[in-house]
Amino acid sequence: MLWPMTSDSTSSQTAAVVMSAHARASADPDARAAVATDRSGYVPPSLPDAVVRCETVDDVVEAVRLAHTHGIPLVPRGAGTGLAAGASAHAGQVVIDVSRMNRILSIDPVEMIAVVEPGVLNAEVNAAAGEHGLFYAPDPASTAICSIGGNVATNAGGMWCAKYGVTRESVLGLRVVLADGRVLRTGRTTIKGVTGYDLNALFIGSEGTLGIVVEATLRLRPRPVRxxxxxxxxxxxxxxxxxxxxxxxxxxxxxxxxxxxxxxxxxxxxxxxxxxxxxxxxxxxxxxxxxxxxxxxxxxxxxxxxxxxxxxxxxxxxxxxxxxxxxxxxxxxxxxxxxxxxxxxxxxxxxxxxxxxxxxxxxxxxxxxxxxxxxxxxxxxxxxxxxxxxxxxxxxxxxxxxxxxxxxxxxLGGTLTGEHGVGLLKREWVVEELGGTSIELQSAIKAALDPTGILNPGKAL
Ligand SMILES: Cc1cc2nc3c(=O)[nH]c(=O)nc-3n(C[C@H](O)[C@H](O)[C@H](O)COP(=O)(O)OP(=O)(O)OC[C@H]3O[C@@H](n4cnc5c(N)ncnc54)[C@H](O)[C@@H]3O)c2cc1C
Incomplete structure (x- = not known):
């Protein structure tokens, strides 16, 4: 892919300088080019200023705190297989890459639950569940290359969703780093539970604009007998x-x-x-x-x-x-x-x-x-x-x-995106579908969770 020469200019290096305080940050041009876009075919006008390759929750918290203090826009990134340019980033922005947070933390075959880090690939969850006679139902065609964090952020679907529902129906709980660096737990580890508003559902499908998913508790199901x-x-x-x-x-x-x-x-x-x-x-x-x-x-x-x-x-x-x-x-x-x-x-x-x-x-x-x-x-x-x-x-x-x-x-009474998300590429049609009142309310939710607008700006809404 060819990048405009301006991408390597020093016009917008503030973010890189600030983020260099983070042990896992890189401003290397190749590293930045590798995370600038996704599989949508969209080519950003310039490269992001830096990428932070997080390996732990603390890495994410530290990066978000730095960004919060200095007002630096962040673009969360999983495996980069998105089809709406949701993970695309340009000059003045920093990519938070969580693909190295890729451990399956636990599988409970009796409760049929898996707890995983966001960078685990969808197919890896299924392979691990399969060892216990279980499976994880949301199966995008990109199962071998997409991450659970990205699946949660886009509310991904797949073939088995015909019967078992999309990602939302298989995520019981999340751990999310908020825009100011606080860590929030949503949902629960029980199959049922209705205490409080359903913040779990709010984060699922929010395309990295409300928080960064650092852990997911997934519902597994028994493999069908035939x-x-x-x-x-x-x-x-x-x-x-x-x-x-x-x-x-x-x-x-x-x-x-x-x-x-x-x-x-x-x-x-x-x-x-x-x-x-x-x-x-x-x-x-x-x-x-x-x-x-x-x-x-x-x-x-x-x-x-x-x-x-x-x-x-x-x-x-x-x-x-x-x-x-x-x-x-x-x-x-x-x-x-x-x-x-x-x-x-x-x-x-x-x-x-x-x-x-x-x-x-x-x-x-x-x-x-x-x-x-x-x-x-x-x-x-x-x-x-x-x-x-x-x-x-x-x-x-x-x-x-x-x-x-x-x-x-x-x-026909339908919608502009069933499972890939709005990202950057479908934004111009969102207002037409949602209408003014919904946009106002959704903008208020965004402002409440991300008052300075540093999380994936210009995407989804
Ligand atoms: C060949 C092919 C087939 C596909 N088939 C399907 C399909 O059948 N069904 C389907 O739904 N999709 C499909 N997709 C699209 C894509 O794989 C999904 O959207 C997937 O969920 C993206 O996951 P990812 O890890 O690659 O996310 P990315 O592309 O890295 O990011 C996608 C969005 O999620 C956000 N994000 C990523 N990780 C996090 C995180 N940890 N916290 C917060 N936000 C985050 C990003 O900011 C971005 O907005 C396909 C893609 C390809 C290339």
């Missing part, structure tokens, strides 16, 4: 959308319900040597789990039959894993075609077909290539804009198409 999987193919993506809505309407609870359109299937086939596209112009993956998994899958097959051209039930675990892999391969396959901007709108689940039709219309009108996948059980679509490598994905036609997507979501 799973059953099917793939269905359709003549077009609207039919697949109608089929997904029919499953919801039939009140069946899949543990996974994922949808891919024809162009995405093409890309997966080309990248992986598979032959899904021959079977249809859209793909719906359904998985059920638990003792009645096979019965529930029967019901799903019945619900989608009027819409599908082909329904294939996985004969064994290997076939099921291959179908799940096809969906997980979608984003890497598209990344082989050009630069990808991953959208994240959500609509009511009975309006999925209209959303797909709307996306096709936007693509035709703007001339921008849009590939679509969806966490169909949640009505959460990921329309992916793919442009040539030299083109911008945050400006020009790509940005126009992004704006059109948000308006489409709004028209």
């Amino acid at each position: 799973t059953e999987t099917l793939a269905a193919y359709f003549a077009d993506v609207e039919a697949a959308g109608r089929a997904a809505s029919a499953i919801t309407a039939a009140r069946i609870q899949p543990s996974i319900l994922e949808l891919m359109d024809g162009p995405t299937l093409d890309a997966v086939d080309r990248a992986e040597g598979t032959r899904h596209r021959e079977l249809g112009a859209a793909f719906l993956l359904a998985q059920t789990d638990g003792y009645g998994a096979h019965l529930e899958l029967d019901e799903i097959a019945r619900a989608i039959e009027p819409f599908a051209t082909t329904v294939r039930r996985a004969a064994d675990d290997d076939e099921a894993a291959a179908l799940v892999k096809a969906r997980r391969d979608a984003i890497p396959s598209l990344e082989k075609l050009g630069r990808v901007s991953i959208g994240d709108i959500a609509v009511p689940r009975n309006r999925l077909a209209e959303a797909f039709a709307g996306l096709e219309e936007i693509s035709q009108r703007t001339g921008v290539r849009i590939f679509s996948i969806a966490h169909a059980a949640d009505g959460n679509l990921h329309p992916m804009i793919v442009v040539d490598p030299e083109e911008s994905i945050t400006e020009g036609p790509a940005k126009v198409a992004l704006g059109e997507m948000f308006h489409l979501a709004q028209r």
